[in-house]
Amino acid sequence: MSKTRLLRGNIYNRYLPGIVPEPSEPNKKWWFIFKTGKLLVRNNGLAAEIPFFEEPSEIGVSTKFNLYLGTLDGYGCYAAVTDAEVSPQEGLEFREIRPLFGVLNDDILLLSFKAKQLAEWSRIxxxxxxxxxxxxxxxxxxxxxxxxxxxxxxxRISPAVITAIIKDDSILLAHNYKFVNNRYSLIAGFVEPGETLEDTVRREIMEEVGIKVQNIRYFASQPWPFPDSLMVGFTAEYESGDITVDGVEIRDAAWFKSGSLPELPDGMSIARKIIEWFKDNY
Ligand SMILES: [Zn+2]
Structure with missing residues (x-):
């Protein structure tokens, strides 16, 4: 069985943050241009690249809310929005970000997350x-x-928690009404004012599946620019209660053993990273 590809990489491998461009920066720049949330990329066979040029007018695109982000490999990079009905030059195309996982380099995909969130923030x-x-x-x-x-x-950054609940050698996975197909994932939800992250973990799990958890431990985090979340991953142990789904957000939830998992989220999400951890350890 082939190993699931997970999103790795680091935003700071090639990128240095900045607020104002240095006069010594080269004229050519990286442009992260978004149109209704889709990112302009240059198709390069099975891969894709961020367009690299001096000004958007060069490729027939007019941009707004241009925001300097810092440098990428020593060249300035900008986030911008376009809403004009432009047909960019041949080889350039606006594409949804999620399917660019594995197509764009992981470091660049993470920088695209940042650019997407900031371009939208600059607009609003x-x-x-x-x-x-x-x-x-x-x-x-x-x-x-x-x-x-x-x-x-x-x-704006909206923190949300996502938790793997473990009971003996099983994990609790749920199908949310919003999920595509028959996909199952972890219980997740937004942090509310006044809560600690652990409070949110306990409240969301109680609200959505009616059980109590204990030994909540931090796992990892991931920016999630759809539109502006920071997902904070946890693991927790089952304490008490029977699964009772809320019927509003969650259609079904159940305990699964690692040998018989249902359809899962793709490897770009922290959810999948946590579920892969469960498969490796239980
Ligand atoms: Zn004012």
Missing amino acids: SQFCGRCGAHTGPKPDEMAKICPQCGLVAYP
Whole structure:
């Protein structure tokens, strides 16, 4: 059986963050251009690359909300949005990000996550949330500042927890109504104000499948720009209760042994990374 490909890589292998371009930077830049959430890529056989040129007009694309991100391999990189009905040059194409897993280099895919989230934030933070004036970039950090009232707005990150619940040699997996096909995954949910991450783990599991857990342990985390989550992965042990699905979000949930797992999420998600850990250890 072939090993599932998991998303590896590190955003900082090739990328250095920055707020303002250095005058010494070369003219050519990496452009992460999004159109309704899809990323412009240059198709290169079975692989894809981020377009590399001086200005978007060179390839017939007009961009808005251009945001400098820092450098990638020593060249400036920008996130931008286009909504014009453009047909980019031959070989360039707007593609959904998720299917680019395994097509774009993993480090670059992770940088695309950042670019996607910031491009969208740049678009929706044009006006001050307090007084409605036009905002401008804050020169010393990744933020927008209001020239009228001074309100500073940072990019939004919405933390969410995702947990593998283990009972003896089984894992609890659930089918959410939103999942495609008959896919099963871990219990997940957004952190609410006032909660610790462990509180969220306990509350979400109780709400969605009606059981109590103990020994909650941090596993790993992953940015998830659909649209702006940070997924924080945990493992927990079953404590008590019988599975009772909420019927609102969760259609079905059950205990599975590693030899008889249902259809699972793809290797780009932290969910799959945690389930692979379970397969290796139980
Ligand atoms: Zn204001």
